[in-house]
Amino acid sequence: xxxxxxxxxxxxxxxxxxxxxxxxxxxxxxxxxxxxxxxxxxxxxxxxxxxxxxxxxxxxxxxxxxxxxxxxxxxxxxxxxxxxxxxxxxxxxxxxxxxxxxxxxxxxxxxxxxxxxxxxxxxxxxxxxxxxxxxxxxxxxxxxxxxxxxxxxxxxxxxxxxxxxxxxxxxxxxxxxxxxxxxxxxxxxxxxxxxxxxxxxxxxxxxxxxxxxxxxxxxxxxxxxxxxxxxxxxxxxxxxxxxxxxxxxxxxxxxxxxxxxxxxxxxxxxxxxxxxxxxxxxxxxxxxxxxxxxxxxxxxxxxxxxxxxxxxxxxxxxxxxxxxxxxxxxxxxxxxxxxxxxxxxxxxxxxxxxxxxxxxxxxxxxxxxxxxxxxxxxxxxxxxxxxxxxxxxxxxxxxxxxxxxxxxxxxxxxxxxxxxxxxxxxxxxxxxxxxxxxxxxxxxxxxxxxxxxxxxxxxxxxxxxxxxxxxxxxxxxxxxxxxxxxxxxxxxxxxxxxxxxxxxxxxxxxxxxxxxxxxxxxxxxxxxxxxxxxxxxxxxxxxxxxxxxxxxxxxxxxxxxxxxxxxxxxxxxxxxxxxxxxxxxxxxxxxxxxxxxxxxxxxxxxxxxxxxxxxxxxxxxxxxxxxxxxxxxxxxxxxxxxxxxxxxxxxxxxxxxxxxxxxxxxxxxxxxxxxxxxxxxxxxxxxxxxxxxxxxxxxxxxxxxxxxxxxxxxxxxxxxxxxxxxxxxxxxxxxxxxxxxxxxxxxx
Amino acid sequence: xxxxxxxxxxxxxxxxxxxxxxxxxxxxxxxxxxxxxxxxxxxxxxxxxxxxxxxxxxxxxxxxxxxxxxxxxxxxxxxxxxxxxxxxxxxxxxxxxxxxxxxxxxxxxxxxxxxxxxxxxxxxxxxxxxxxxxxxxxxxxxxxxxxxxxx
Numbered sequence: 001x002x003x004x005x006x007x008x009x010x011x012x013x014x015x016x017x018x019x020x021x022x023x024x025x026x027x028x029x030x031x032x033x034x035x036x037x038x039x040x041x042x043x044x045x046x047x048x049x050x051x052x053x054x055x056x057x058x059x060x061x062x063x064x065x066x067x068x069x070x071x072x073x074x075x076x077x078x079x080x081x082x083x084x085x086x087x088x089x090x091x092x093x094x095x096x097x098x099x100x101x102x103x104x105x106x107x108x109x110x111x112x113x114x115x116x117x118x119x120x121x122x123x124x125x126x127x128x129x130x131x132x133x134x135x136x137x138x139x140x141x142x143x144x145x146x147x148x149x150x151x152x153x154x155x156x157x158x159x160x161x162x163x164x165x166x167x168x169x170x171x172x173x174x175x176x177x178x179x180x181x182x183x184x185x186x187x188x189x190x191x192x193x194x195x196x197x198x199x200x201x202x203x204x205x206x207x208x209x210x211x212x213x214x215x216x217x218x219x220x221x222x223x224x225x226x227x228x229x230x231x232x233x234x235x236x237x238x239x240x241x242x243x244x245x246x247x248x249x250x251x252x253x254x255x256x257x258x259x260x261x262x263x264x265x266x267x268x269x270x271x272x273x274x275x276x277x278x279x280x281x282x283x284x285x286x287x288x289x290x291x292x293x294x295x296x297x298x299x300x301x302x303x304x305x306x307x308x309x310x311x312x313x314x315x316x317x318x319x320x321x322x323x324x325x326x327x328x329x330x331x332x333x334x335x336x337x338x339x340x341x342x343x344x345x346x347x348x349x350x351x352x353x354x355x356x357x358x359x360x361x362x363x364x365x366x367x368x369x370x371x372x373x374x375x376x377x378x379x380x381x382x383x384x385x386x387x388x389x390x391x392x393x394x395x396x397x398x399x400x401x402x403x404x405x406x407x408x409x410x411x412x413x414x415x416x417x418x419x420x421x422x423x424x425x426x427x428x429x430x431x432x433x434x435x436x437x438x439x440x441x442x443x444x445x446x447x448x449x450x451x452x453x454x455x456x457x458x459x460x461x462x463x464x465x466x467x468x469x470x471x472x473x474x475x476x477x478x479x480x481x482x483x484x485x486x487x488x489x490x491x492x493x494x495x496x497x498x499x500x501x502x503x504x505x506x507x508x509x510x511x512x513x514x515x516x517x518x519x520x521x522x523x524x525x526x527x528x529x530x531x532x533x534x535x536x537x538x539x540x541x542x543x544x545x546x547x548x549x550x551x552x553x554x555x556x557x558x559x560x561x562x563x564x565x566x567x568x569x570x571x572x573x574x575x576x577x578x579x580x581x582x583x584x585x586x587x588x589x590x591x592x593x594x595x596x597x598x599x600x601x602x603x604x605x606x607x608x609x610x611x612x613x614x615x616x617x618x619x620x621x622x623x624x625x626x627x628x629x630x631x632x633x634x635x636x637x638x639x640x641x642x643x644x645x646x647x648x649x650x651x652x653x654x655x656x657x658x659x660x661x662x663x664x665x666x667x668x669x670x671x672x673x674x675x676x677x678x679x680x681x682x683x684x685x686x687x688x689x690x691x692x693x694x695x696x697x698x699x700x701x702x703x704x705x706x707x708x709x710x711x712x713x714x715x716x717x718x719x720x721x722x723x724x725x726x727x728x729x730x731x732x733x734x735x736x737x738x739x740x741x742x743x744x745x746x747x748x
Numbered sequence: 749x750x751x752x753x754x755x756x757x758x759x760x761x762x763x764x765x766x767x768x769x770x771x772x773x774x775x776x777x778x779x780x781x782x783x784x785x786x787x788x789x790x791x792x793x794x795x796x797x798x799x800x801x802x803x804x805x806x807x808x809x810x811x812x813x814x815x816x817x818x819x820x821x822x823x824x825x826x827x828x829x830x831x832x833x834x835x836x837x838x839x840x841x842x843x844x845x846x847x848x849x850x851x852x853x854x855x856x857x858x859x860x861x862x863x864x865x866x867x868x869x870x871x872x873x874x875x876x877x878x879x880x881x882x883x884x885x886x887x888x889x890x891x892x893x894x895x896x897x898x899x
Contacts, residue, residue, distance in 0.1 A: 538843050541866045542761040548868035549768065568761050687817050 017252050019206055021240035024226035025248035026219065028291060029102065029118035031229065033241065038063040038080050041112065041235045044248075046227035050119060052098050055230045063115075068097040075104055079115060084108040088116065088247055090294050093125040103294045110234055110242040118247065118294065126295040138303055148314050152183035155282060155307045160185045162299050163268065163292050165284035169193055170272075172280040175484070176200055177208070179280070181448075190285070196448040202258070212278050214245050215271040216301050221289035222259040222266065226250040247297075266290035268297070270304035274312045282307070323488040329357045330492055334499050347434070348372045357496075358422055358489055360436035367432045377437050378414040385410060390423050391431045398493045399423040402438070402484040412480070415440045420482025424493055426500055438482035447474045539572035546572070594634040594720060601628035601642075601674065604635065605663055608643045615650055620657050626664035629672045631741045633721055638741075641717040644710040645676045645737050652680030652735065670743055671723065677736040682729040691727055714739070751807035752778040753879060756788040756823065757841075758815050765868070766810070766841075766875055773876030777807055785818025789826055792833055805836045810878065813842035813849055821852055828857045839878055 025031050030050045033042040039062055043055035053066055063079070064072040071094035078084070078091050088105035094117075095101050102117040103126055120126075138158050146154065152170035160168040167186035171179040177200030184194040203211075211217070227250075234241045243249040259267060266286040272279045282304055292300075336350045347354070347365050351374035354363045362377035366387045371380050378386070389408055390399060400422040404411035411418060420438030546565040605625060631638075646661070653659030660679045665672055683691070692715040718725040718739045729735035753770070757763045763781060770779055782788045788811070790796035794803070809827070813820040820840060827833045839860040840853045853861050862878060865871045 538759065538762065541843070541864060541868075541871070542765070544866055545765045545868040545871060546761070549765075568764070572761060684817065690817075 017204070017206070017254065018240065019210060019252055020242050020244045020249075022226070022243060022250040022252075023232055023240050024228040024250040025116075025243070025246065026221075026224050026250055027227045028220045028224070029116055029248050030227070031117070031246065031248055032058070032063070032066065032115045033229070033234070034063060034079065034113040034115060036080065036082060036113065038076060038113070040066055042229045042231060042241070044227040045230055050100060050102075050117065051096055059230070067094070067117075070094070071096060071102075071104075075106070075115070079106050079113055082108075084113060086245055088114075088245060090126060090298070093120065093123070095123055105247055105294065107245055109245055111236040112234060112241070114243075114246060116246060116248050120291075120293065126293060128295045128298060139306060146310075148311055149182060151307060151310050151314070152280075153185070155303060156183045156185040158303055159270070159282055159284060159300050162303075163284060163290075163296050165266070165268065165286045165290065166190045167193075167285045169283045169285075170280060171198070171283055173200075173278060177203070178445075179203065182280070190287075193448050196446045198448050207252075207255075208278055210244060211269065211271040211281065212273060212276075215273070215304060216269070216297055217249075217251070218247065218268045218292050218297065219251055219256070219259065220266055220291050222256045222264065223289070224256075247294075263287055268292055268300070270300050272304055272308045272311065274308055274315065279308065279311060319488065322486065323492070326357065326486075326488050326492045329353055330496050330499070333357060333496070337500070344370065344372060348374070351375070354434075354436070358436040358485075358493065359438070359483070360420075360422070361439040362417055362437040364435040364437070365433075366435065368430060375437075376417045376439060377435075378411075378418050382410070382414055383435065386421075387423075387431060387433050387435070390425070390433060395423065396425055398490055398497070399425075400485045400490055400493075402482045403480055405480045415480045419480050420485065422485055422490070422493060424497055426497065438485075440479065441481060441483050443478040443481065445476045445478060447476060539575045542572035543569050594637065596632050596634055596721075598630050599633050599635045599638055600630045601665065601672075604639055604642055605646070608639065608646050611643060612646055612650055615647065619650075619654075619659060621650065621653070621659045621661060624660070624662040624664075628663070628665045628674070629667040631672050632743070633741055637717045637720070641714045641739070642674075642676075644714045645739075648710060648737070649676055649678035649680065649735075652682070653678045654680070656680060671740040672743070673738060673740045675736055675738045677734060679734040682731045682733050682735045683727075684731050685729060688727060688729075692725065750777040751804065752780045754788065754791065754806035754809045755779055755781045756783075756785065756809065756811045756815065756820070757781065758783050758812060762812070762864070765871065769872040769875035770879055772872050773879045775876075775879045777879070780806065785815045785820065785823040788823050789818065792827065792836075793830070805833065807837075808878070809836060809838045810841045810875075811838055813840055813853075821849070821856060824853065824856045824858055841878075 025044050027046045030047050031044040032040050035041055040058045043058045045055050047053055047055040047058055051067060058066045074092055074094050084106050086107055086109050088107040091104045091106050093101060093103050101120050101123050103120050105116040107114050138154060141154055156168045156170050167190040169181045170183035172182045173179050179198040181193045181196050184192060186192065229241055233239055264285040266289050268284040270282040272281060333350050333353045337346045344365060344367055351363060355375055362375035364371060364373040364377050364383050366383060371383055401407055402420045404419060404421045405415055417439055418437040419440040422436040424434040426432045426434055546568045550562060550565045649661045656679055662677045665674045692711045715725050722742050723740040725739040727735060727737045755766060757766060767779065782791050791798045794801055811820045811823060824838055827836060827838060837859040839862055840858045841862050841864060843864050850861055862874055865874055
């Protein structure tokens with residue numbers, strides 16, 4: 001059997017090519033398949049060339065008779081012991097009776113013992129010792145916290161020095177399977193492929209799979225004529241032999257053509273497996289055929305494994321770093337989001353963080369008909385259409401693409417700002433989305449040869465296989481793509497979503513809390529109403545008590561006593577009435593809506609003083625009133641507050657003649673502060689904290705009549721205007737009551 | 749001699765009604781009246797204007813809950829935290845049936861909590877019962893004098 005001519009090969013079958021069962025081997029050695037009793041079941045057709053016996057003649061004979069007694073003695077124990085595994089094991093170097101030397105590899109696979117004999121020049125066994133320094137040198141350098149590019153570069157140089165290939169490259173595969181040369185070590189007269197890309201089609205799926213299983217593959221001479229196995233089928237299974245792990249396994253004729261087209265007559269590939277996946281390859285080329293001994297291959301294989309582990313740890317570290325950073329931003333985001341009550345407002349408040357979170361160029365929030373955008377985004381109409389499309393797609397989890405126009409053609413109109421899209425549905429019910437847009441990243445890919453050549457050249461002859469013939473650098477500019485979304489970004493976006501839902505839940509809880517607070521307010525109201533009944537009950541009790549006493553003393557002559565009882569009754573009734581009024585106004589204070597408007601405090605104060613006329617009576621009161629500013633406040637509430645303060649001042653200066661009451665203000669940029677000072681009785685500062693509480697009195701009833709509600713009213717009114725209220729006093733020397741009204745509008 | 753009853757009451761109407769009720773109960777104890785919490789503590793601790801009063805604790809303290817400055821609960825707390833005052837019976841006399849006042853009073857170690865009845869006859873009976881219950885059970889202290897703070 002000869003090499004298949006290109007004309008016979010079906011291009012569409014390329015990825016179905018039976019690379020594991022080629023039925024033949026490379027001819028730089030021979031292969032025997034053996035039964036457990038070491039009887040030859042199959043032999044490669046080139047047996048005669050190496051061992052002097054025709055393959056057909058060897059079949060059915062004991063191994064001893066085919067390779068001679070000394071070689072058999074050397075190998076029989078290990079080949080026959082049943083301990084061989086699926087990976088070829090170097091069993092030693094033997095010399096045949098014809099004087100040829102062979103390195104022998106044995107493995108058990110496909111229900112056979114497979115013995116491979118690779119021709120070598122030396123009679124002594126392969127010596128692995130001189131390779132250790134190379135590996136340990138690599139290891140030593142690996143420990144220097146080298147980056148992945150530095151490591152691959154180092155690996156390429158080491159592999160070249162171990163094997164002597166003219167060009168050693170390290171490929172890295174991208175998610176689409178395209179390989180890019182990330183490191184290269186070469187002789188001066190070799191063309192450089194560094195930085196160039198090779199299309200995924202160069203290495204079909206089943207080849208990639210085999211690379212994952214078997215870490216090394218050598219083609220000593222691309223012009224080789226394969227040596228078929230005789231008989232062509234595995235006698236145990238009745239099928240073509242599975243040569244997946246055989247070192248001599250023949251390769252696809254398409255690949256050999258590819259090599260010849262490339263001017264490469266020898267090649268070796270070492271798989272780089274990271275987390276069980278094919279991360280890349282160490283790929284070696286030579287313009288002339290090149291043998292690579294088993295010890296060299298072993299060294300390269302080990303180097304490949306070490307490099308893989310290093311890449312894995314570096315990738316893990318940088319992945320972790322990246323995730324940490326994204327998570328840090330997310331936590332920061334969430335911190336902001338829990339604050340306000342309005343979701344949209346909250347979200348738009350953290351737009352810059354949202355951008356950083358997804359390394360996006362623009363971000364949009366779509367909440368039904370409302371659209372808020374930040375950064376570089378498509379226009380509103382486009383976003384609306386896009387969100388409708390998303391809704392129709394029915395994505396409930398994160399949707400992402402780095403090539404939006406490919407799945408949503410209208411996006412072709414705004415590739416510049418939105419080639420990449422990550423969409424987070426933030427409601428299962430409503431059409432609410434958080435959209436991140438990534439701008440177009442115009443990429444120039446330098447292909448090692450036009451990867452589209454075949455398609456272009458033979459559109460009507462898809463069955464015609466024509467491996468690439470040109471490897472001249474071919475530049476392609478890729479449009480409509482963004483930087484791909486990192487898996488951490490996608491995963492954390494999903495997490496972000498659950499956190500958002502968490503916030504929503506928390507908000508629901510807050511609502512529940514609010515309800516609870518309402519409950520508390522109700523309780524307060526109950527307590528309040530009890531206080532009402534308490535303070536109301538006192539005058540009532542007095543009225544009843546003194547009436548009874550009045551009746552009791554009806555017969556007595558003590559007129560003064562009766563007079564006092566009558567006075568007490570009248571006073572108590574008056575107090576009860578006032579209490580009811582005051583409490584009513586106090587309870588209204590908490591509920592009534594404020595209607596803020598511009599209030600001229602000069603007018604307000606003079607109106608209050610007019611109203612105080614009756615209380616003042618014939619008393620001598622000196623009013624000192626500065627010019628007062630205008631404030632934004634509810635005029636009727638503010639009137640009540642000021643009236644209470646002035647009334648207090650009048651009340652507590654009752655024993656002064658003249659009473660001096662000063663009113664002035666400080667008009668600041670943030671707030672206006674008003675002061676009411678008197679020269680009255682004052683109060684003990686020790687009890688200032690009680691001053692503004694309901695039913696708190698710092699003076700005895702008979703000294704200063706009052707319901708103990710006035711100042712509580714003042715506080716409530718001022719606080720509802722977001723202001724503060726405070727007081728200072730020196731007992732016996734008067735008091736100063738102050739309050740502030742902020743310049744910003746009060747809460748309605 | 750009987751120990752005095754200390755009445756802490758700020759409301760002049762309540763004061764008069766309580767004094768009348770106590771007099772109706774035929775109790776022999778003198779009644780010392782103070783008008784707020786701070787004064788009550790001054791009396792009990794023999795400080796301020798009461799620095800020179802005779803040694804000895806009252807038979808019972810009738811304490812109004814709502815008082816200006818230092819309120820009844822604060823007075824009660826102070827009494828229970830002062831070594832020589834601890835054993836003095838305290839009756840909280842109040843218009844409030846508010847649960848938290850009651851709970852707090854008992855937490856602070858009040859001996860009785862009496863809500864002043866609105867009906868005067870009932871009021872008189874309640875005060876009389878209180879006086880008899882607390883004041884009569886005590887040995888009369890020597891040299892107590894009636895003290896009513898002048899207006």
